[in-house]
Amino acid sequence: MEDLHLEFTVVPDDFTRAGEVSGKVKKTLKDLGFPPLVVRRTAIAMYEAEINMVIHANGGKITVTINPDVITVVFADSGPGIPDIGLAMQEGWSTASEEIRDMGFGAGMGLPNIKKSSDYMDVQTELGVGTTITIKIFTNP
Amino acid sequence: MKVSEIARLVDAKVFCDCGEDTEIRCAFACDMMSDVLAFVKNQAVLITGLVNPQVIRTAEMMDIPCVIIVRGKEPTPLMLELAEDSGITVMNTKLRMFAVCGILYNQGLPADTGE
Numbered sequence: 505m506e507d508l509h510l511e512f513t514v515v516p517d518d519f520t521r522a523g524e525v526s527g528k529v530k531k532t533l534k535d536l537g538f539p540p541l542v543v544r545r546t547a548i549a550m551y552e553a554e555i556n557m558v559i560h561a562n563g564g565k566i567t568v569t570i571n572p573d574v575i576t577v578v579f580a581d582s583g584p585g586i587p588d589i590g591l592a593m594q595e596g597w598s599t600a601s602e603e604i605r606d607m608g609f610g611a612g613m614g615l616p617n618i619k620k621s622s623d624y625m626d627v628q629t630e631l632g633v634g635t636t637i638t639i640k641i642f643t644n645p
Numbered sequence: 646m647k648v649s650e651i652a653r654l655v656d657a658k659v660f661c662d663c664g665e666d667t668e669i670r671c672a673f674a675c676d677m678m679s680d681v682l683a684f685v686k687n688q689a690v691l692i693t694g695l696v697n698p699q700v701i702r703t704a705e706m707m708d709i710p711c712v713i714i715v716r717g718k719e720p721t722p723l724m725l726e727l728a729e730d731s732g733i734t735v736m737n738t739k740l741r742m743f744a745v746c747g748i749l750y751n752q753g754l755p756a757d758t759g760e
């Protein structure tokens with residue numbers, strides 16, 4: 505199988521649509537016959553990152569590369585950036601507003617959960633420029 | 646425990662029936678979807694008082710086959726549309742969260758221990 509490249513735009517400020525991309529990719533991976541755990545781990549990591557793009561940045565781009573051995577996903581936004589990534593990676597640390605908490609998010613669990621759900625995670629972030637997160641999930645653990 | 650049995654025990658109204666015979670092995674109760682995403686490990690039933698589309702999306706990502714909405718809140722049309730697409734059963738009950746948990750636990754449905 506040749507590498508499959510998929511590109512998506514995440515629209516800003518539309519909480520009801522957040523997760524659409526993750527849902528689509530999950531269905532694609534399932535249809536391609538990847539093991540359920542691989543599909544679920546990818547979906548969880550993607551959904552957390554996609555929600556972050558909507559609530560903390562102003563949307564962005566998601567690029568997915570599917571290869572039989574590894575699924576690579578790049579999340580790129582031009583949001584405010586993350587001031588202290590060490591802090592942001594800690595469980596429970598969040599700058600989410602009361603409004604976001606009322607919608608069921610903002611526990612400060614997302615970034616740590618992305619790390620836990622994937623086999624590789626890289627975060628590049630610059631204040632006022634944006635954040636790019638790259639994750640890899642190996643398909644034969 | 647079958648989904649139909651759960652609905653009967655907590656006197657729930659089923660809105661979107663995607664498999665009354667689906668077997669449920671454990672449960673997780675929470676209003677924070679962040680925590681559902683971080684803690685649920687098995688295909689648990691989700692008991693929640695939160696009503697928005699992200700409840701269904703979260704269930705979809707986690708392979709959660711059934712969502713019970715407590716305190717008589719009504720699922721929105723978009724939630725039901727998403728649930729239908731993903732094959733997730735949605736029901737609501739007038740009971741409060743603690744009561745739903747107690748009833749199901751008493752009848753032998755254990756917690757999702759995260760293992």
Ligand SMILES: Nc1ncnc2c1ncn2[C@@H]1O[C@H](COP(=O)(O)OP(=O)(O)OP(=O)(O)O)[C@@H](O)[C@H]1O
Nearest residue numbers: 556560592598599600609610611612613614615679
């Ligand atoms: N793409 C991003 N752009 C800017 N800041 C971000 C981005 N992603 C995360 N952050 C910052 O890092 C913090 C921690 O993120 P994390 O996903 O762990 O928690 P959260 O989104 O606040 O809550 P949860 O994910 O549990 O719903 C956020 O509160 C926010 O300040």
Ligand SMILES: [Mg+2]
Nearest residue numbers: 552556614615
């Ligand atoms: Mg988050």
